[in-house]
Amino acid sequence: MWSDTFNKVEQGLAQGPLCWVEVMDSRGSVPRERGAWMAVFADRVAGTIGGGHLEFDAIDRARSLLRGWATPGEQGSQGGQVATEHQHRYPLGPSLGQCCGGVVMLRFVLVPQGRMDMLRERLQPPRDCVALFGAGHVGHALVRLLCNLPYRVMWVDSRDSVFPEEEHELVQCEYSDPVQSAVADLPAGSQVLIMSFSHAEDLEVVAQCLGRQRQHGDLPYVGLIGSATKWATFRRRLRERGFSDAELDHVTCPIGVPGIKGKEPEVIAVAVAAQLLQRRSAAPTRNQGNL
Missing domain, CATH: 3.40.50.720 (NAD(P)-binding Rossmann-like Domain)
Incomplete structure (x- = not known):
C-alpha cells in the first residue's frame, strides 16, 4: 500500500539517513518510468525502480554513498541538514545482465536523519x-x-x-x-x-x-x-x-x-x-x- 510505504520510509528515516534513488530520465525500453523511486537505508529498501541488476547495482551505489556520508569529511552535510545529490547513467545492456536496450539516468539524494519534510510531498503523490x-x-x-x-x-x-x-x-x-x-x-x-x-x-x-x-x-x-x-x-x-x-x-x-x-x-x-x-x-x- 502507498500508506505502508510512507510509514516504512518515515520509520526508517527516524532511525538514520537514507539515499533517495529516483529515475530522472530514460530512453528506449526500461523497467520503470520517470519519477519511479526507492528509498535505500543501511539495512532495508522501500519502493522499487524496477528490480533486476539495475536495482541491485543502484542499491549498492546508494549504500556506498551512505557509508561515505558517514565519514568525518561528510559529517558537515548531515549535521547541517543539507541533502547531497549524485547522478549516474545506466545503459541497460550486457554489463548489467539486462537486455532491455534502453538507458536510465538515476539521481541519488542523501537525506539526513529525521528530515521527513524533504520527502513528504514526494511520498504523497497527487490522488x-x-x-x-x-x-x-x-x-x-x-x-x-x-x-x-x-x-x-x-x-x-x-x-x-x-x-x-x-x-x-x-x-x-x-x-x-x-x-x-x-x-x-x-x-x-x-x-x-x-x-x-x-x-x-x-x-x-x-x-x-x-x-x-x-x-x-x-x-x-x-x-x-x-x-x-x-x-x-x-x-x-x-x-x-x-x-x-x-x-x-x-x-x-x-x-x-x-x-x-x-x-x-x-x-x-x-x-x-x-x-x-x-x-x-x-x-x-x-x-x-x-x-
Whole structure:
C-alpha cells in the first residue's frame, strides 16, 4: 500500500539517513518510468525502480554513498541538514545482465536523519478523487483496490449500515438519502462510479451527474455498472428527461476494461480499477515536484 510505504520510509528515516534513488530520465525500453523511486537505508529498501541488476547495482551505489556520508569529511552535510545529490547513467545492456536496450539516468539524494519534510510531498503523490456510489460486494472490493492506488475515495450509499466499521484514511464514507443528493457536493474533477443496490437509485445518480455536467462540466468520467441492455433502457428514460445523445455519450456503460471474463466482485473491481488507471495514464504528465 502507498500508506505502508510512507510509514516504512518515515520509520526508517527516524532511525538514520537514507539515499533517495529516483529515475530522472530514460530512453528506449526500461523497467520503470520517470519519477519511479526507492528509498535505500543501511539495512532495508522501500519502493522499487524496477528490480533486476539495475536495482541491485543502484542499491549498492546508494549504500556506498551512505557509508561515505558517514565519514568525518561528510559529517558537515548531515549535521547541517543539507541533502547531497549524485547522478549516474545506466545503459541497460550486457554489463548489467539486462537486455532491455534502453538507458536510465538515476539521481541519488542523501537525506539526513529525521528530515521527513524533504520527502513528504514526494511520498504523497497527487490522488484523483473517485466518487463511488454503492457499498455492495463490488464496491467493497473496489475500495480495497483503490486504497492501494493513487486515488482517494468518496464512498456514498443510502444505507448507513453497509460501510466498514473502520474508515481508511483515504476513504470518506457518506450516508446520503436520497443518494443522488450527494452529487452536488462532489469535488470538482471527481471520477464517478455508480453501482448502487437499486437500478432506480442508479438512474437518479446518473441524472444528477448529467445535470451537474451540463451546468459545470466538472465531472470528467461517469461510469455505470451494468449491461448494454440496462444502459439502453436508461438512455431512453434519460432522453425523456431532456438529455441529448451528446450528453448521454458522456456516460460509460458497461464499465471496466474489455476482455476480462468473470462476474466475481474482485474480478469486476480489477477491471474497473484498470480502466481508471488507463485514464490516469492518458492524462498529461503530472509535475513530480522537487526534492
